[in-house]
Amino acid sequence: MSTREQTPVQQKVTREIRVIFQPMNRVLTVPTGTPLFAAIGMAGIAIESICGGKGTCGKCRVILTSGTCMAAPETGTSCRLTQKERDEGYYLACQVTLTGDAEFTIPVESRIDSPQILITLPVAPGEIEPAVVRYRVETAPSDGLPFASQSIRFAGYSGPRPRITDEQYHALLAAETSQAATLSTVRSPPTVLAIAPAERVSPLYGVAIDLGTTTVAGCLARLDTGAILATGSTLNRQITYGEELLTRIGYAGSPAGLATLQKAAARSINDVIETLIRTAGIRSTDILDVCIAGNTVMNHLLCGINPRYLELADAPVSRVPIQKTAQEIGLAVHPDAGVYCLPNVSRFVGGDVIGDMITAGMHTSEEVSLLVDLGTNGEIVLGTRHWTASVSCASGPAFEGAGIRAGMRAMKGAIDHVHVDPVTGEICWSTLGSAPARGICGSGIIDLAVVMVQTEALDFAGKLNFRHPRVRTGPEGAEYVLALAPVTGTGRDIMITQQDIDYLMDSKAAACGAIAVLLKRYKCSVAGIRHLYLAGAFGAYADIGNAVRFGILPRFTAATLHSIGNGSLSGAYATLVSTRYRTAAEELARHMVYIDLLVDTAFAEEYAAALYIPGKQELFPPLS
Template identity: 90%
Template structure:
């Protein structure tokens, strides 16, 4: 085998990298620190990781893997899919604008401090018993005001306490059992107690730094989850984790993503990372498994039993860049795809304290839906989210600069108009824009109630993949290429909307709730924050809840993690919710097939969409 080293240049970043011959181009892009779109995890099917060979040579996989996503014209112009290329000689590539992940719009909402601050880490004054002639090592100590299990204390800490000539304080963590003494310091000299709450999302990671004694939030930060390189969909990552090496890679990527956030938070607040003494993390079931190095392959099985106890570790065990003995509390999972993030949403929404029937909908990369009151809750999950985040759509992209985020029909001219994030030339269309566009296409006759493009409409033409709707012509775009929505894109969007609406319908049917019975609709995440809810109802993603008050709770996952960080009462509430929540696995539920089929029309079943009052 060729063991020589080759040089690869990436433009327009002017990034130069030396790698061994035979290195996959996709890996080299990651080593160069360049974030590039990838949904399929390197299978060559999503077509998002496009690059242009501008100098040198490379070896590409057979065209059978790429022909469905690259046209002959693109191949003639030097386009390749990065995941299908092996570097064999010096080469230079351009990463086109549509392939770059550039400053994505990440939702950060500041959590509200709970009424009572009761953190798992507190400081206590130390009292030592008089010697009374006892040997040095036999003297006892106690922590004033503390009642609970006897805490662990190292020999060094014990000796330091007994030898101290001034009053001392102990920083005590009850995050794990038995409790542990984290630090000893002279009374009144220690710095404030700090903790970090993290929302470990499939796509993004968001965190906040808080004072544990007051609940005050000192800094927030966000970034993309480094696991994206290995696939955007949960099932893709589960597949990648099938080998010990793959699982270790994804675990390191999750830890690195969180450590990036921690570094930013500590720097912003002007503190040392080792001053962070507690960490609470809310993530879906797969993210929790991957973070903690637990093989998630069994989650592919329908009705697989999932532990509902919270995963708790020491920071040292995971490699988190905080105090090595800091506790790490992962909000408990409920099922295969209803995890700690949904529990965080529930805590934020307050459904567990309300007598009124509420519905919680979180359509992220994975869709999680919960129905209930403080007396009972039931949940389902559905694979609907990616389409509403721009994934799986040929012209789809993340919510970042240049993404078409809203579309509407001009009431006077009847023309379809659009706006972009940052008012930049359009590069593609993100989730909120796709939903708006679907409704606009129905209103203008370009799309029928069955989700089929009308070939007689002036904006509908025949493209390389069949019928497509031309939204923006090439001269007006930021990529120099037309932005069009294909029939395949519409089919995928219809499938996603039917999955979401069908999942909600199953919950309503199981618990004999009509749409008028729902008093509160809680929408979590970017879907709730940025989507035009009226359009989501018109298209048929959400039923028309005629008597419900709609609440957008922002990043409920982060808010829930923060609540459990500053109050152990919320940890108990989270565990209670997870223990008693019913989960309905739609893969084996016969009612879902019926509800899904009925939702494959715009908007859907008549009883779910009564006329507006």
């Protein structure tokens, strides 16, 4: 029998090809057939992507400068490149398969460069009462008893009998010098994490983390004093798989997808931890407790829990805080360190909102307050210490630059504020880092919308006016030109299309309509709100006056405005250094009412009324 007859099925040989990414001069060797989007991730390059590789957002532009590749056929939903761009070699990375050696340029508008991540130093919560405490060990006299019958106790400790390994127990009995035991009460029964000679013990450290959909921020604190020693932040590595929560839920539908997102979340937190320990000069194993505030989807993904059921309206969500060990989820700290996730409330109201409420002090206030956090998702809470009610809405992405053709996250070159010069009448703007304009971020988009209304380029129904000198007809219809190509950092005009305006109007109507539902349900007028708490980047960077003029927020005539910054991180820090705040967090989650707007009949009415600028008259009373 010939050799050919013995091997009738020929094995397909996958050829290795070389890919170069400029201007990073990053070289990568991958098999033929590798998706370009995956190769960019393998090369460690952060690139814009909102749709998670579906080809609909058009943000992951690359330029083929040499070599070959194969692009998927464009459809009506994925055609996000103009003919001119295609002629210049532009591709969407998520729609390209590598077929041979190639060199690509990642253009400036596609790069994630120096993002502005909000970190506000948490306020000390008062009495320090951490979940990890060190106790002096006392060994009872043997009184002639056998070695194994001798006992130990922790001076000053009262509580359930701690769990201790045989190795730790015998080491304590055999010690010739005074010993100290580090005890974690995160779980029941409490666990002895470490033992050491009393004269050589080091401080106890813990980490608080804000696990956001887009960004991750953290702080390192001494557990015995509450002192903050370092802060750090990074982008959430999950953004490669889509910026929207529903996109990530879909990606996590398979075991492999869930594992990928779990590892991405853990690696993102570890990136922050690496910054913290390097700044403070400590070892990662010195960190003995971790508190995490994240939204419901982030908590699920980090802990490896399939989030697919969260797609269902009014899906019941456990309000019991998820607790793991660091080893279970792959965090680079002491392997037995407890990981406490602030409790979730509903599908899209999670531990991050509970952290905001703790920071705002809503759990102790007698006055009616409204908390608004417009991030990638929008969460709103109304109430007092006696009652609280919450809603969530898909409004945040537009206010972070997502879903807008020229939109970008807040990073170098983003137009962050726009105004009309009162003397010349010219449209003026500023950029982050004073760099040439690459696009426009959330705060700039809100300002621009108000400027367009003021200059009559945009009417009260959100329609562009062709009679305005800055409005022209583009490939997608009407568009407003903010900056011409010669003065931009991309060499292309920066404009806002009618489609962008429609998306922005939808987002602002969702936010305002959600607030209106809460006010109506609990019979509160805008004058009845005494405190308005704004959390996150929206509250820190947006012009709140313009947010009211455009109709994102109602005009609360009697409210005191509080910008609480990264309230999620501050709330996580409070629960890190005081178990009393863990109790408060769990009480807040347990008793909060959640209204799912997908099944609430009043929302459709309020949303429709908010599709005008600014909105319903009772929500926007005239200034006296």
